[in-house]
Amino acid sequence: MSKKSFLVVGGCGFLGRFIVESLLNKGETNVHVFDIRKSFEDDRVTFHIGDIRKQEDLEKACKGITTVFHTASPTHGMGYDIYYSVNVVGTQKLVDACIASGVKQLVYTSSSSVVFNGSDIAGGDETMPYVKKHFDPYNKTKELGEKEVIKAHGSGLLVCALRPAGIFGPREVQGWPQFLNAAKEGKNKFMFGSGDNLCDWTYIDNVVHAHILAAEHMTPESNVSGNIYFITNDEPIPF
Ligand code: NAD
Numbered sequence: 308m309s310k311k312s313f314l315v316v317g318g319c320g321f322l323g324r325f326i327v328e329s330l331l332n333k334g335e336t337n338v339h340v341f342d343i344r345k346s347f348e349d350d351r352v353t354f355h356i357g358d359i360r361k362q363e364d365l366e367k368a369c370k371g372i373t374t375v376f377h378t379a380s381p382t383h384g385m386g387y388d389i390y391y392s393v394n395v396v397g398t399q400k401l402v403d404a405c406i407a408s409g410v411k412q413l414v415y416t417s418s419s420s421v422v423f424n425g426s427d428i429a430g431g432d433e434t435m436p437y438v439k440k441h442f443d444p445y446n447k448t449k450e451l452g453e454k455e456v457i458k459a460h461g462s463g464l465l466v467c468a469l470r471p472a473g474i475f476g477p478r479e480v481q482g483w484p485q486f487l488n489a490a491k492e493g494k495n496k497f498m499f500g501s502g503d504n505l506c507d508w509t510y511i512d513n514v515v516h517a518h519i520l521a522a523e524h525m526t527p528e529s530n531v532s533g534n535i536y537f538i539t540n541d542e543p544i545p546f
Contacts, residue, residue: 312337313522314372314410316359316401317379319346321479322416325515326376327352333519341368342379359397365404374522375405377456378416380449383481387444394448398455405464412465414521415456419472419507419537420446429505433535453535460533465525469517471538476511509540 313330317323318340324347330338331351339353341364357364359379369375377398381389398415405413422431423446424438441447453468460466475483489495517538525531 311335311373311522312339312371314339314341314355314368314375316341316368316375316377317416318342318352318376319344320378321476321481322474322511322514323376323378324478325476325511326378326518329515329519339368339372341365359401360392362400362404365401366407369401369404369408369410372408372410374412374414375401375410376414376416376518376522377401380416380445383445385445387448390444390448391451394445394452395455398452402455402459402464402466406459406462410464412522412525413456413459414518414525415453415466415468416518417453417456417468417470417535418446418449419470421450421453421470431537433537457533457535465527465532467521467525467531467533468535469514469521469538470535471509471514471517472507473509474511474514475508479511507539509538513540514538 313335315323315327315338318327319342323340323342327338327340336351338351339355341355341357341359343356343358345354345356355364355368357368359365379393379397381393402413420442421437422428422435423442424440425442428435437450441450456466456468473482517536521531521536
């Protein structure tokens, strides 16, 4: 157990809740969740129900916190305005609230899709530039959100961004259950390319581990703050 206090923004979502559980399993006793909805009960967790787009909600939740994990984002298939308001404006407000409340570290969950324009990527690394034309509004706003976070490097708040590709594991509802249902209903009777396509899916535990490592190693003495890291299992899997 450490003297740290943790706030998981988006902590009622798929990834956020696993981060919460990992912190609790490590013996942390000061674990908070900030989310627009409440999806589970746990007496060991302090819940702050609020909207990341509201400064006053964030400032209340950030009080006394040392480490913030920011995993909140609207679900798939929404329009640009909602992605922009949550992923960019909301992230900007969270950074401001962290600085105002004296939070020490902010770990942002970005996405590898910020460098994806539909063309194949093999062996890509963090030196890849953002794409000029994004595939969809989600990807564009994840780039802008990431920039809001990294911009705060040097302000006293330690910041980094993690970029998983697809995440899979128990309780996941937006990806694999839908692929499997489509298959069960006989809806996937066509194939893109030769069938040898690879796609990077990372197991939830590995993504959680990356977040915990980022927080553990992002100290004023380390060179973690200000950086962005791709997160992957190891090898891409056939898709
Ligand atoms: P999720 O939808 O399960 O969780 C997101 C949470 O954010 C939800 O609980 C939701 O209620 C909350 N939220 C949304 N809008 C909010 C608002 N205005 N204020 C407060 N809370 C709000 O998503 P997830 O799959 O757990 O993804 C977590 C993060 O990881 C996201 O930032 C996403 O962009 C990123 N990511 C996910 C994947 C994936 O495959 N799931 C891949 C790459 C990156």
